[in-house]
Structure formats: structure tokens, C-alpha cells
Amino acid sequence: MRMARQKQPFLIRGTHWANLFLLAIMAGSGLQILVAYPFLGPSGAPYAWYPFQGTNPPRALAIGHWLAGARHWHFAFAWLLVANGLLYLVYLFASGEWRRRLFFPRRDARNALETVLHDVRLRRKSPESVGLYNGMQRLLYTATLVAGLLLVLSGLAIYKPVQLPHLTALLGGYDAARAIHLMLLAALALFTLVHVVQVLLHPRSLVDMTSGGAVGPENPP
Amino acid sequence: MSRTSRRTFLVSGARTAGLLALGASACDSNRPHAGFLGAMERFNEGFQRALFDPNRLAPELSAQEETPLADFPQYKIGDDFPLQPAGWVLSVGGLVERPLQLTIDDLRRFPSTRVRVRHHCVEGWSAVASWDGVRVSEIARAAGIDRRARYVEFRSFEQGYYSSWDLESALHRQTVLAYAMDGQPLATEYGAPLRLYSAVKLGYKMVKYLAELKFLPVRTGGYWEDQGYEWFAGV
Numbered sequence: 067m068r069m070a071r072q073k074q075p076f077l078i079r080g081t082h083w084a085n086l087f088l089l090a091i092m093a094g095s096g097l098q099i100l101v102a103y104p105f106l107g108p109s110g111a112p113y114a115w116y117p118f119q120g121t122n123p124p125r126a127l128a129i130g131h132w133l134a135g136a137r138h139w140h141f142a143f144a145w146l147l148v149a150n151g152l153l154y155l156v157y158l159f160a161s162g163e164w165r166r167r168l169f170f171p172r173r174d175a176r177n178a179l180e181t182v183l184h185d186v187r188l189r190r191k192s193p194e195s196v197g198l199y200n201g202m203q204r205l206l207y208t209a210t211l212v213a214g215l216l217l218v219l220s221g222l223a224i225y226k227p228v229q230l231p232h233l234t235a236l237l238g239g240y241d242a243a244r245a246i247h248l249m250l251l252a253a254l255a256l257f258t259l260v261h262v263v264q265v266l267l268h269p270r271s272l273v274d275m276t277s278g279g280a281v282g283p284e285n286p287p
Numbered sequence: 288m289s290r291t292s293r294r295t296f297l298v299s300g301a302r303t304a305g306l307l308a309l310g311a312s313a314c315d316s317n318r319p320h321a322g323f324l325g326a327m328e329r330f331n332e333g334f335q336r337a338l339f340d341p342n343r344l345a346p347e348l349s350a351q352e353e354t355p356l357a358d359f360p361q362y363k364i365g366d367d368f369p370l371q372p373a374g375w376v377l378s379v380g381g382l383v384e385r386p387l388q389l390t391i392d393d394l395r396r397f398p399s400t401r402v403r404v405r406h407h408c409v410e411g412w413s414a415v416a417s418w419d420g421v422r423v424s425e426i427a428r429a430a431g432i433d434r435r436a437r438y439v440e441f442r443s444f445e446q447g448y449y450s451s452w453d454l455e456s457a458l459h460r461q462t463v464l465a466y467a468m469d470g471q472p473l474a475t476e477y478g479a480p481l482r483l484y485s486a487v488k489l490g491y492k493m494v495k496y497l498a499e500l501k502f503l504p505v506r507t508g509g510y511w512e513d514q515g516y517e518w519f520a521g522v
Contacts, residue, residue: 110358
């Protein structure tokens, strides 16, 4: 089926850039909150697997000056982040955009593997074009949606561990949820790094994400 | 650059600077109760009040889960831990029918409650201890609180430390005036002779070295709250 639509419709672009702004504030204020107790694990029993026990995050990345300020930033902008995420999800499903963006193993797994093999020069033939995104992009972008959802849920668990007991228990308790929250931030930061490198290699995508890109068929003929 | 485009550029630049200034004043980290941050604190208070269920109890933990005493952090706002004054009593007043002056022996005659739940500090650490004491709701019943009372202010004999609570959280079944910790009489480092302990608030709301408890129609602030920390601070 062919559909005439922009590569990046207005709502996708809007929520994408709002997300960048909001995530930067959430990450910065979150790191300033971490400064108050830069350990993972309950008092007296820090997690052995965490390599940065007692290490403060870089000052330059922190937002909010001090614990009280950073908490206010964090809990104020969290709602805007959630609202932006909900707007994106509603649009994603209502518009049918999910079909060309989400990862479906049967459709995309093979292409994802071929793309990676091609990128690391283990496969000469470039993978078949499968529309707006290749399988690997779909996998990563879908993973960030899952990570975003888990970030919000783990955040709620450490914000209200007593009033949301089932959520907190599901994540392994307060301290586990706090660790998950930070690890998800690290994963998203890593994704962002890869994402920015990819965009620099394909600058056209930056133009599309800003101005929308050409209206064209879903799949090239 | 043509004149119009230069003007457009200058106007949009000024507009951006204006928006940034507005944004900065709305989000002033040194005045978190004001502006957008303050408005969102009030929004979050509404969220927390809606989420709060007076009948929901925090899980009671086992003795094995207690944090070794040496790992349970101690806090004070001055240079030294404050010592219990001679002739110490707890004053209960404000909107009550019977103002009370209670000694530790008086408090021990009330039904005793043990609370062993996870403690959540605003800094991010958690720890577990067991706390024996009297429910604030028992004291409220003994004093006979007026229906106009909506808030409770807890004052310390530690210079300047206090906090005020919404009545619902104060009357929660896991909110106690504790005189013992891990089965031992409360040590000076943890608030002797009497401290507030609760499952439903962050640590800084749990006033140590208690001197006075007042039921009030309006909220007051708190030692940390007045400096910018969140007032409701439920968990």
C-alpha cells in the first residue's frame, strides 16, 4: 500500500524536539538529585555491581543547583514529559504511523541483522530498503519507547514507593527501582550518542525531522 | 542583510531573550516554591493527596531486614546533638478540647505500636529500623481535636527545627511518636527522648527531639520546607 505523507509529520517532529528539551531537563535534574547520595543500594549495603559508588556525576550536566531545587525541576517537568509522551503515543497509533516505525520481529528482525552486518562490513550487499526506517532503526526506536515507559514507571516507584506498592514490588523494591531508573538513563544517553552519530552521517534526516521532508510514497517503487 | 530581515532577526532575538528571562524567573532553583516550579509543587501536592489512601499501610518488615544501627544515618542541624532538657514534657495544644502536658511515662501508658517499615530519605538512601511509640491518632483522640484542625505542627527543642503536616498523614496508623528504636530507648543521635516517625513521609518531615505538637486550621512551614524543600513530601 502506498500512502502519500511526509517522512516526519508535524506531531512527530514537535514531540521529538520537545522530548529532547524535556529529557535534557529530566536528566540534568536527576543527576543533581543523585549528587545528594551518589550510591546505589540501601544504606550500609551498596550494590557491588555498580562501579560508580560515591562518584558524583559531572557538575556541568547537573540542573537545579541543589537537592530541593533539582527535585522541584524534576517533578515539575516530569508531567510535561509524560504529557508529551502520551501525545506522541496517541498520534502514533491514531495515525497509523506505528506501522512504519515500530519493530515487528517477523518483518524486521532479518533486516535489522543484515543492516548491522552491512554496517560492520561483514556483508557486502546492502540490505533491501523496507521503507522509512530499516529494521535496526525500528528496533532501536522501539526500544527507546520501552525505555521511556520504564523510566516513567521506575520514577513513579521511587517517588511514591508506599502509595504505589505493587509497582514498587514489581520492580524489586525501592532501591532496585532507583537503580533501574539510573541504568535506564545511562541506556538512553548511550542511545542518544549513537543516534547523534547516525544523524551526522546522514544529515538529511535532521532536515526531515525539522521541516518534515518530502511527501512521498511509503515505499520506493 | 536587508533591513527587514535584520529587524526580524532583532525582534526574534529579543523575543527569545525575553522568553529565556521569563523561563529563568519561573524556574528559579533558589526559590523553588515560586513561579512555575511552585505551581507544579502545588499540582504535585494535589496528586499526592489524591494518591494517598489513609488505610494503605506500608509493608511491615522482619527483624532480619533491620539496617545495622551503625549504618542508619544520624542528622543534626547544629554542631552538637541536642540534649534532652531537664523536666522535659511534650505539649499538645492548638485546636484541642484538652491541652496536654505529657511525660515519657505518660506516653508509655498509651497503647504502644511498633512500626518497622522502610525509611526513605529525601537524599535517596533507604534504611530500616523498628520504632515503638504512640500513634499520633491516639494523642489526637486523648486531646480531642476540633473539626477545624486541618494541619499539625511538630516542634523540636533542637533550635529552630519544626515541620507541619496535613492532618490525614499525621493520623495515619503508621505515624507514631517514637520513644524506642530497635527495641532500645531512643538514643540522642536519633531524637531522644521522643521523635516523630512515619511510613508515609520523607525523613525530613519526621521531627526529632519533639517538644510540641499543635493542631492548626492552616499550614505553617518547616525548617527545610522554608528553605525550599517540598512541603507535602509524601512517599
